[in-house]
Amino acid sequence: MKFGTQCVHAGEASDHSYGSHITPIYQTSTFVFDNAEQGAARFAGEEEGYTYARIVPNTPTHAALVDKIAALEGAETGQTFSSGMAAITAVALSQLERGDHLISTDVVYGSTYGLFASILTRFGIEVSFVDTSYLEKVRNSLRKNTKMIFLETPANPTMTVCDIEAICEIAREIDALSVVDNTFATPRFQRALKLGADVVVHSCTKYVGGHADLLGGVVVGRKEFVESMIPVVNYTGGTMGTHEAWLCIRGLKTLHLRMEKHASNAMKVAEFLEGRPEIEWVRYPGLTSHPQYEIAKKQMSGFGGMIAFGIKGGIDAGRKLMNSVELCTLTVSLGSVDTLIQHPASMTHANVPGEVRTKMGITNGLVRLSVGIEEPEDIIADLDQALKKV
Numbered sequence: 001m002k003f004g005t006q007c008v009h010a011g012e013a014s015d016h017s018y019g020s021h022i023t024p025i026y027q028t029s030t031f032v033f034d035n036a037e038q039g040a041a042r043f044a045g046e047e048e049g050y051t052y053a054r055i056v057p058n059t060p061t062h063a064a065l066v067d068k069i070a071a072l073e074g075a076e077t078g079q080t081f082s083s084g085m086a087a088i089t090a091v092a093l094s095q096l097e098r099g100d101h102l103i104s105t106d107v108v109y110g111s112t113y114g115l116f117a118s119i120l121t122r123f124g125i126e127v128s129f130v131d132t133s134y135l136e137k138v139r140n141s142l143r144k145n146t147k148m149i150f151l152e153t154p155a156n157p158t159m160t161v162c163d164i165e166a167i168c169e170i171a172r173e174i175d176a177l178s179v180v181d182n183t184f185a186t187p188r189f190q191r192a193l194k195l196g197a198d199v200v201v202h203s204c205t206k207y208v209g210g211h212a213d214l215l216g217g218v219v220v221g222r223k224e225f226v227e228s229m230i231p232v233v234n235y236t237g238g239t240m241g242t243h244e245a246w247l248c249i250r251g252l253k254t255l256h257l258r259m260e261k262h263a264s265n266a267m268k269v270a271e272f273l274e275g276r277p278e279i280e281w282v283r284y285p286g287l288t289s290h291p292q293y294e295i296a297k298k299q300m301s302g303f304g305g306m307i308a309f310g311i312k313g314g315i316d317a318g319r320k321l322m323n324s325v326e327l328c329t330l331t332v333s334l335g336s337v338d339t340l341i342q343h344p345a346s347m348t349h350a351n352v353p354g355e356v357r358t359k360m361g362i363t364n365g366l367v368r369l370s371v372g373i374e375e376p377e378d379i380i381a382d383l384d385q386a387l388k389k390v
């Protein structure tokens with residue numbers, strides 16, 4: 001099946017008892033056993049089936065979502081979580097131990113940075129933040145104990161792109177696990193597993209859900225890998241809500257259409273911004289001016305809906321712009337059907353120390369735009385009127 005058909009059909013689990021067309025929401029915390037022997041067999045892992053909604057495989061609604069997103073990413077299977085951060089935490093806690101070394105893209109979502117820099121290090125895990133857009137910097141950071149390379153591409157919020165295929169090859173050479181946060185690109189535009197990654201993570205809060213009305217996360221990869229996460233999944237309990245799982249299934253049915261509109265709008269908005277005298281620079285992977293445009297073109301089949309730009313006059317001008325927009329919404333998060341604007345240095349990445357932010361390129365003048373699926377003329381008209389007030 002082609003991608004769009006998979007979005008609509010993959011994983012759907014209609015209920016044969018009542019003939020429901022749509023996958024039902026199994027809003028139950030626990031499952032009834034036919035007899036005591038069956039309960040024991042399920043808990044012993046001798047019989048497949050559901051037991052308790054925190055315990056893998058959670059509920060049939062979760063299982064349907066896993067099947068759908070695994071199909072879209074070309075993975076064997078996966079696991080859902082209560083948020084993107086719960087998903088990333090479970091990957092780290094299930095694969096790393098004291099004395100291991102993790103290499104992470106230096107520009108990552110602020111809470112991912114916080115998890116790696118201030119929580120994993122407390123448990124004796126060494127962490128290096130590396131500009132993964134330079135392969136030699138990745139190679140120079142390898143240690144004997146490097147167990148995982150975590151990539152975020154395009155990176156939040158600078159839109160820096162790194163070469164997934166080349167870095168996953170480096171990871172394979174040293175037997176390290178390669179993990180890609182595919183939240184920005186989504187499987188519509190970037191198939192990280194095909195490019196050689198072992199594991200893909202998503203914040204489902206963004207494009208997977210697509211409507212800014214849920215929190216969720218997912219991890220996909222080989223069955224053996226996903227099974228290796230089970231103790232952490234079951235014992236830490238970052239379980240996705242069943243209603244959220246259902247909303248993700250519904251969101252994914254239109255992922256292909258939404259992403260195409262996000263991307264075509266973003267290209268138009270990026271070109272508009274690039275042509276404006278008030279704007280200092282624009283980073284969108286679809287622009288030839290993007291420093292890693294060639295890598296983006298090689299590994300992405302579209303460039304997504306996220307744009308970063310710098311405005312002349314720095315943060316004061318940026319604040320004026322954000323306070324002047326009328327159609328665009330001033331809020332964090334991304335990947336919603338409506339256009340969102342925010343200031344990473346004081347919002348999504350405020351927890352990253354100032355000097356680290358500057359080193360990463362998250363300057364005080366950087367504004368992040370999550371371009372929605374409205375008509376592009378209206379988004380541009382709104383930015384135009386707001387820029388005139390700066």
Ligand SMILES: Cc1ncc(COP(=O)(O)O)c(C=O)c1O
Nearest residue numbers: 083084085109156183203205216
């Ligand atoms: C790239 C990326 N990864 C992970 C996350 C974390 O996701 P969540 O907010 O669902 O925990 C975010 C959140 O903004 C993100 O942008």
